[in-house]
Amino acid sequence: MKPLFILLLSTAWMLCGAQFYYQALMDYLENRLLAIEDHMHLWRDQSRQYRMALQNLHKQSKKTMEGLKQAHSTLSTDVEAAAVQLDRVERDMDFVETRTSPRACANRADRVVEQGVWSQEESRGEEEEGWQELPSRVTDCVEIISAIRSVKILKRVGYSKGVWIRDPRSSKVYVFNGTAGDTIYQFESVRVFGHSSGVALGRPIRLPSDRRGSGIAVYNGYLYYIQQGEDMYVVRYDLLGGELMDVTILPAESRAAVYSLNPETVADLAVDDQGLWLLYASSETEPNINLAKMDPVSLDIEQIWDTRCPRENSEAAFVVCGIVYVVYNTRLASRSRVQCMFDVNDKVLSEEAPLFYFPRRYGAHASLKYNPEEKQLYSWDDGYQILYRLTTKRKLQL
Known part of the structure; x- marks a missing residue:
């Protein structure tokens, strides 16, 4: 009887140890999953922030490009007007020269x-x-x-x-x-x-x-x-x-x-x-x-x-x-x-x-x-x- 008792006692002890081990493993895995889930939430929040920042940057860039295009159009208009004025001045200068130049060998x-x-x-x-x-x-x-x-x-x-x-x-x-x-x-x-x-x-x-x-x-x-x-x-x-x-x-x-x-x-x-x-x-x-x-x-x-x-x-x-x-x-x-x-x-x-x-x-x-x-x-x-x-x-x- 005594050996049988010892065998039963050792078997019960082993079962209890295995249960504790598996329970600790499950707790560890659960904690790791919770940590991963927390990181995923954090990444999702950061991605949302980056997406909003990119959208704001896109809107700001678009507004800036529209302003640059308008400024370029205004500058082009001013340059064309200046070119017309310059050509007009040159023609006036040429005309004045024909009227005021010295009469060499007339x-x-x-x-x-x-x-x-x-x-x-x-x-x-x-x-x-x-x-x-x-x-x-x-x-x-x-x-x-x-x-x-x-x-x-x-x-x-x-x-x-x-x-x-x-x-x-x-x-x-x-x-x-x-x-x-x-x-x-x-x-x-x-x-x-x-x-x-x-x-x-x-x-x-x-x-x-x-x-x-x-x-x-x-x-x-x-x-x-x-x-x-x-x-x-x-x-x-x-x-x-x-x-x-x-x-x-x-x-x-x-x-x-x-x-x-x-x-x-x-x-x-x-x-x-x-x-x-x-x-x-x-x-x-x-x-x-x-x-x-x-x-x-x-x-x-x-x-x-x-x-x-x-x-x-x-x-x-x-x-x-x-x-x-x-x-x-x-x-x-x-x-x-x-x-x-x-x-x-x-x-x-x-x-x-x-x-x-x-x-x-x-x-x-x-x-x-x-x-x-x-x-x-x-x-x-x-x-x-x-x-x-x-x-x-x-x-x-x-």
């Missing part, structure tokens, strides 16, 4: 200006009655350009880039549409070109080779242009006889553009009272524009100068009385301005160097060609053919 052509033939409105080929071809009046080259006197927008024809130019020794006008090709168009006068629909009234002239860029000049019945091949050449072509007269190689080591804003033009040609000029960049690393004086018959290089005028942001240049005027702009076309000049004779004082702006028109000049007989620039601006009449003054130092 003649019948100046009286035509006063009668309103030269204006700032687009005529698109419809010129007023009384147009007269300007007579020859070569000066002794003792003058310096000081400002734009008046503007005439003749018409719009062709591509955004091109060249139109008049022979200083005749009334004939030559039009080069685009930046490359072997055909030019000859017109009997500016008036004929102005009344022509496109180039319909022009006589096409086929060149012996392709030209490229705005490196073109016409002088005394001869056409000078830049030919590009394995090497680069200056070509002299007889416009009257239709004959290739001479060719000379460019004094440049590379095909670097002379004007950074017109990369098609590796070299430019200009004519003034003193003859034929070549503007170019000697190499890719050369920061400045170089100038060379050329013999218009033999095409020999007579002398070379470093103008110290940077190529960067330059769009065109022209030469007047041995003075190079370099015109600058920005990548996003703005108002063109003469910002650098160089006198080959060192007769211009630094304090008289002009810094003047061209009236704002359409874009940037693809070409600017000076006519020494008329004292005006033939410009190609975004497909528009524009004439700039210049104001001059005598140099301070001779």
Whole structure:
């Protein structure tokens, strides 16, 4: 009996211990579940708070964006109004200049200006009655350009880039549409070109080779242009006889553009009272524009100068009385301005160097060609053919 009692007692003790163990385990699990439930409630409350904060931020951002849009719209309106006012002021300034500029070398052509033939409105080929071809009046080259006197927008024809130019020794006008090709168009006068629909009234002239860029000049019945091949050449072509007269190689080591804003033009040609000029960049690393004086018959290089005028942001240049005027702009076309000049004779004082702006028109000049007989620039601006009449003054130092 005694062993059986002991067995029963030990079994009861084991059952009691197991019950206590399972009860403790259940209590532990229950506590853990309650803790997890508390954490879930906490996370739910925090999620609700975050969601409300995000909703408030979204509403505030939306309100701020609406305010910014309204401010942007107001600012755009103000900028447009300011641009209109600025354009109006520029037009008024141009008009005042036509009335108050000095009457340097006044003649019948100046009286035509006063009668309103030269204006700032687009005529698109419809010129007023009384147009007269300007007579020859070569000066002794003792003058310096000081400002734009008046503007005439003749018409719009062709591509955004091109060249139109008049022979200083005749009334004939030559039009080069685009930046490359072997055909030019000859017109009997500016008036004929102005009344022509496109180039319909022009006589096409086929060149012996392709030209490229705005490196073109016409002088005394001869056409000078830049030919590009394995090497680069200056070509002299007889416009009257239709004959290739001479060719000379460019004094440049590379095909670097002379004007950074017109990369098609590796070299430019200009004519003034003193003859034929070549503007170019000697190499890719050369920061400045170089100038060379050329013999218009033999095409020999007579002398070379470093103008110290940077190529960067330059769009065109022209030469007047041995003075190079370099015109600058920005990548996003703005108002063109003469910002650098160089006198080959060192007769211009630094304090008289002009810094003047061209009236704002359409874009940037693809070409600017000076006519020494008329004292005006033939410009190609975004497909528009524009004439700039210049104001001059005598140099301070001779």
